[in-house]
Amino acid sequence: MTTAEQIRPDLEQALAPTGLVLEDVTVTPAGHRRVVKVLVDRDLAAEPDLVTERTDPLTLDEVADATRLVSDALDASDSLGELAYTLEVSSPGVGRLLTEPRHYRRNVGRLVEVHLADREVTGRLTAASSAQATLEVPATKKDPARTETLAYAEVTKAVVQVEFARPDESKES
Known part of the structure; x- marks a missing residue:
């Protein structure tokens, strides 16, 4: 031990x-x-x-x-x-991998990059439960904005992305 x-x-x-x-x-x-x-x-x-x-x-x-x-x-x-x-x-830093459902639950509202076996998805984590996470994925040139629900069993790697100015923060002049 x-x-x-x-x-x-x-x-x-x-x-x-x-x-x-x-x-x-x-x-x-x-x-x-x-x-x-x-x-x-x-x-x-x-x-x-x-x-x-x-x-x-x-x-x-x-x-x-x-x-x-x-x-x-x-x-x-x-x-x-x-x-x-x-x-x-x-406390765990931003770069720490999300490996447990509780890690996703703690990071609702943050931008996350999720690696699956066949692709990567980057979006705002809007909901997380004991079995799955929901991401709001912004539009790109090829794809419209969408909501994706991912089972944790499908995730090979996930990490919170560093944001210096979040879109929901008010801007002071």
């Missing part, structure tokens, strides 16, 4: 009352220390199966609170031993 697997239950228990979930944990050596990277995100278990509204990202205060809880849990655990460590707690 890896160190990350050993500490995972303690971290999940520490985060449980906060409404946050442990998305991932990695422990890597860095000289005479270790770097413990923890990804946390909002728990959507209480949400309905079909999500059609944008989920608010974590605030800096929520990440700071999670950092304190994770640090306390690691200090109380003997899984890391006496060796010093550096703790990094954050």
Whole structure:
């Protein structure tokens, strides 16, 4: 069992009352220390199966609170031993692959690029459930605008696209 697997239950228990979930944990050596990277995100278990509204990202205060809880849990655990460590707690970044239905549900409203076995589709994620995602695909020279519903089983890769100015943001002059 890896160190990350050993500490995972303690971290999940520490985060449980906060409404946050442990998305991932990695422990890597860095000289005479270790770097413990923890990804946390909002728990959507209480949400309905079909999500059609944008989920608010974590605030800096929520990440700071999670950092304190994770640090306390690691200090109380003997899984890391006496060796010093550096703790990094954050939320998943934009470039993280969408691999679980909960990842799609968290990113409703965002522009996503989805790779299927035979093609790629880029569009705004308008709805996501436990089985499928719905994208609004803009018109191109060859194709009119359309709505596509894709089963997760068909997806080979999906990632959120970086947008510097979203179309729904009001422009200030």
